[in-house]
Amino acid sequence: MVEAPITRVWLGVVSYLGIGFAVLVLRMLPLGTEPIAVPFPDIFISVTLAWVTRRPDLVPFFAIAILFFAADLLLMRPPGLYSAVVLIATDILRRQTDGMRNLPFILEWMVIAATLVAITVGYRAILFVTFTPMAPLGLTLLQLVMTAAFYPLVAGILQVALGLRKPARGEVDTRGKPL
């Protein structure tokens, strides 16, 4: 416990940014350039949601904004919109984390799934209202289901590899402040 708590927070932020960046680059590798029938789950958003539910103090909103805006630009999405929707969703989720602390995992999973649905619906609604061309609905729904289905795996890997878990009640950080 020599290190200052502020360093640990930054470590958390940096590892979130690093993982997000790595996922983004992995997605852009020119491995399969043919269209696929079943889209891969969107690991990017599941990582973010898992992180926000578990340790909201380690994912400042600007980290989410930067990563998702970069993804918007690189993945040819309408710039800014998806990041704004995700930012709002994570902010709402962030306020619920106190209530979610003692939830069993199944319920947490359902909350995350609902958040994913809300993000998709909100995103597509705005695209629809502004007459922006959209991705086919079937593919989007498939990807939504895949992302929700793979959430436990993503959360599990994060927990095992990085020790990312919900702090227990009464747990304090190194400075003695309650988490």
Added chain:
Amino acid sequence: MARDPRQKEDYFGPLRRLLTGVVLLILTAFFVVWRVDSPRVERFRAAVVDRFVPSLDWMMVPVTGTINLVTDFRSYQRLVEQNRDLRRELQTMKAWKEAALQLEQENAKLRDLNKVSLDPQLTYITGIVLADSGSPFRQSVLLNVGARDGIVDGWAAMDGIGLVGRIAGVGQETSRVILLSDTSSTIPITIQPSGQRAILAGDNTLAPPIEFLEDPDQVRPGDRVVSSGDGDVFPPDLLVGQVVLGSDRRLRVRLTADFERLEFLRVLRNQGRESIVDTGSLIESSQPSFEVMGPTLETDETQANPDG
């Protein structure tokens, strides 16, 4: 609840909320500007990709290489089976080679008779695929050639054999190719023996459907599909694929280019064709042009005479 965990937010809460609001506003403004003035923001996007992706090369190339190595290794396990398949394929290919040689000779003869000169302006620039779109909804790849190499929006990109897509978005060092399978890709095509014109509209599958076909009865599965020069989108007669009948009874095109692994793409320089815009000046044209026409007609006749 004397020690409410939310207590710590009391100091930073308002400031944080304000900052979140500002960031949200910026993001929304970006989207609105994009919706209103798309080309400018797309240029900004191209510039960002231009800065960002080539500098990731050191990381992306080894990872791609390693993963491809693993896939290749897996394919070694099926080597015997593959060998047998290849041998069978080779047999068929030999037959085709014979046919091709005969056709080539015939073609050469005919061309000689016809005095055709192939379009000398149709040269190409070869680029390496840097990255794909990264999203299951978009079919596009990023090439390592850009405005620096003279790439222009709208040029056609091919792999060795078939058409792959068209350039949409050019940065200084990179350019994006929208593949034929992308939902926003529509190109004019000609279906070969019957010569019918149609539109090939991508739909996120490897076999895009044919649309606006005048008479489907004249088209049979197996027909060759080439690009048509309509609307000056592409140079004519680039091989696109073969007509197949999809499982939904629609006519589709199985693309000839190997979309499974696009590594190198050729971007065809297309200078556009000259077009005739006005009807006028033939009758009232000045004397010299008749003088030019006269001798050439005579020489044509003199050349034609010995043949006949």
